Amino acid sequence: MFTSLRLFPTVLLIFISLTGAVKAVELDSEQKRLSYAFGYLYIQQFKQQGTMLDMEAFSAAANDVLQGKEIRMTKAEMSATMQAYRTGLDEDLRANAEARLKAGQDFLEKNKKETGVVVLDSGVQYIEHIPGVGAPPSAGAKVKLHYRGTLIDGTEFDSSYNDSGEPASFELKDVIRGFLEAVTKMKPGAKWTVFIPAHLAYGIGGWSPKIGPNEALIFYIELVSVE
Structure with a gap:
């Protein structure tokens, strides 16, 4: 997607x-x-x-x-330099991941109290703007839909509206778990805003460079049809 x-x-x-x-x-x-x-x-x-x-x-x-020239650092010097770099990088990534996780948790805790927000047992939240008609897709279905994905600060990382304007078509088995859970509860024609906790999105790994580690995500989804 x-x-x-x-x-x-x-x-x-x-x-x-x-x-x-x-x-x-x-x-x-x-x-x-x-x-x-x-x-x-x-x-x-x-x-x-x-x-x-x-x-x-x-x-x-x-x-x-x-x-084939003589190297300007010994292999031991290179190894020590790289190890120091990795240690600093790991510490930075860990601190960044923890900060993003807390920010997402705080956002979702506040958001669940907003008017119209439904909270699922998994932690996924959604607002139904238009209910749609018919049967929701199964987890193995292929669907056609429009979507816009943002971080909790509103930064857009992907959208089906940005290219041809045509809805995206893909199999639900290929999407993140929170997105899958939401879409399998939507009926064709439905329009939802979905709020996904980090552990049901891209988790600690993120989706570089657009989505950092432990980012909670927001999707506006319009389920056009089930193929």
């Missing part, structure tokens, strides 16, 4: 060379496209983690490996 990043534009700027200059490179071969893809994915991952790399040192390491 969520769109993936589109990579590989035909002509792009490749990052910093050893001299610090930016070189324009046409991605006109599979080797160049693969190289760019690896570079993009790795650097994007570091960026999402908040890790700032020195690109000159990064490029120097790549150059030393490719040219």
Whole structure:
């Protein structure tokens, strides 16, 4: 139900060379496209983690490996440096996850007292705007629906309204548990706002980069039809 990043534009700027200059490179071969893809994915991952790399040192390491030069750090030094980095990263992630979990719990605790909110035994909450008609889909059904997903602060992370405007079509077995539970209670034509606790969404792993660890989620869902 969520769109993936589109990579590989035909002509792009490749990052910093050893001299610090930016070189324009046409991605006109599979080797160049693969190289760019690896570079993009790795650097994007570091960026999402908040890790700032020195690109000159990064490029120097790549150059030393490719040219078989003597390395500038011992393997023991590299190992110690990486371990210190991982320890700090784990501590940051843990603190971030705990803060997001509490924020979601506080939000849901307050939200369940709002007018029209129904709370299910699992902790999923919903507001029914339009009831719909007919039988709800089974957990193994394929459905067609519109949806808009946001974090509890209103930040949108995905929507079926943003591309062609056509409803999305997918099998319910492929969605997160909280979304599945809600949709299997909806009748065709129904429109709900659904509030999903973190453990029934993406949990501690999140859905990088749009959904952090332990995020509670909100979905506006319009069940168009059961296929």
